[in-house]
Amino acid sequence: MRSLYSSKLLFKNSVRKFSSTINEARFQIKPYKLHRLEQGPATEVTCTREDALKFYEQMSVIRRLEAASNTLYKEKAIRGFCHLYTGQEAVAVGMENAITKKDAVITAYRAHGWVWARGIDEVGVLAELTGRKTGCARGKGGSMHLYTDRFYGGNGIVGAQIPLGAGIALAQKYTNSGEITLALCGDGAANQGQVFEAYNMAALWKLPIIFITENNGYGMGTSSERAAASSDYYTRGDYIPGIWVDGMDILAVREATRHLAQLCRDGQGPFCMEAMTYRYFGHSVSDPGTSYRTREEIQEVRQKRDPITSFKERIMQAELVTSDELKQIELNVRAKIDQAMKTALTDPELDPEELFHDVYVECLHGNLRGPTPFTLHAHKNHWKPMNISN
Secondary structure, eight states: OOOGGGGGOOOOOOOOEETTTTTTEEEEOOOOOEEEEESSSOSSSEEHHHHHHHHHHHHHHHHHHHHHHHHHHTTTOSOOOOOOOOTTTHHHHHTTSSSSSSSSSOSSSHHHHHHHHOOOOHHHHHHHHHTTTSSSTTSSGGGGGGBTTTBBBOOOSTTTTHHHHHHHHHHHTTTOOOOOOOEETTGGGGGGHHHHHHHHHHHHHOOEEEEEEEOOOOOOOSHHHHOSSSGGGGGGGTOOOOOEEEOHHHHHHHHHHHHHHHHTTTOOOOOOEEOOOOOOOOOTOOOOOOOOOHHHHHHHHHHHHHHHHHHHHHHHHHTSOOHHHHHHHHHHHHHHHHHHHHHHHHBBBGGGGGGGGGSSSHHHHHHHHOOOTTTTGGGGSSOOOOOOTO
């Protein structure tokens, strides 16, 4: 079987690890499109056996997490909105493996996979979705508002995370931290006015930020071609250099992000990136996603461009991994997610008085609002939450 894009595999100094695998392989990836960039990332990239196994496992976890989220939503264990990332796994995993944990990421409400990639375990994600104490935001945020260290959400207002990301990058530059920010939005949000305002300020201040448009083909129910006069989102920054990357190819995403991240650290930011990807489900779980596109279209992408199966084919053809190894990863991931689902359905919910917590970082008055449970342990003297009956 030939690999994605009929790429020819090039092997250099490959050393056999076992009789059936090698330690490293090189892959030819789909060319990038450049805007105001004299030189782009390499189109011949290296992938080690260790990375191949890791990337496959990470994308598989996100795929399973989203399948679990879909099930829990249909069982009415998840309430409110729920937006799935299925089909877009290569974007989150590729980018996360090109930056450091000290770098910042901020995105929209399609964030389950991203918060897991940033370090929250499977229980922390699913328990948050079901409103449990063990969730990453103690069950108060739900599907649209997930947070962890250096991951600033999960934001519900369309496009609002882009100026917030510019603010994070401004702080990084002000403190000379050497860190960068990834600020992601969808193709629908890319038409928001505040996005262009953030581009302007980031360019004026030369902020260390990469603005990423995850172009999954559709806004809530409208194709990008019908919603945007220009659907070349990597050029939307005008005066900001940009790059188009195949968002279904994890190696291409990782290489492009590495390239721009280093330029940002060298003081040459900001940049725009368009990751061309696809979402298999509707805009949210309540949207069947078939009134504005055909089932045949979705099936064709699954068969020809799926980020997990295409990566699987490439690394197996390159003899980096064996079929048995990947099957074992799949079994382990399934067991882990199944257990996390059970925990997310049985862990305790918050007590009612916590309605009055987390309104302010510091209480101004004892009868105003209660203390934040996230910092309770650090304060010996704290105000008690006011009685709900008040």
